[in-house]
Amino acid sequence: MNHTGTVRTVLATATAVTALAVSLVGPAAPARADGRPMPDVTGKNLVAAYGELNYTTAVRFRDGRGAGRIVLWPASWKVCGQDPAPGTPMDDRKITLTVVKATEECAAPAA
Structure with missing residues (x-):
């Protein structure tokens, strides 16, 4: 990758992280009512998951450890669970992602 490509990648990542951080400041609002189905973001880095939600969807986070x-730094977290389930229309739905630090294991789902 050349210098220009590296700069673009860094700027795109910084923009994504900034957009995600800004969204964390306000309360979670319903997702945009555009009929898109909820993507499957479980197992993804939080920045990548938020990117699949087009950076415009308000998202709530729940600590997967219950702590x-x-x-604060989305790049250091990963998604362990999501509500609504993948494929569910996102019309006026509140999106909740259960997350843990990227170095932690996701807890096993309750039986």
Whole structure:
């Protein structure tokens, strides 16, 4: 990759992280009512997951460890669960992603 490509990648990543961080400041609002189905973001890095939601969808985060931790640096978190389920229309739905630090294991789903 040349210098220009590297700069573009860094700027795109910084823009994505900034957009995600800004979305964390306000309360979660319903997703855009555009009929898109909820993508499957489980197992993805939080920045990549948010990118699949087009950076415009308000998202709530739930600490997968139950410790109430706050996501301050999205790149260091991963998605363990999501609500609504993949394929569900996102019309006026609140999106909740259950997340843990990228170095942690996701808890096994309750039986």
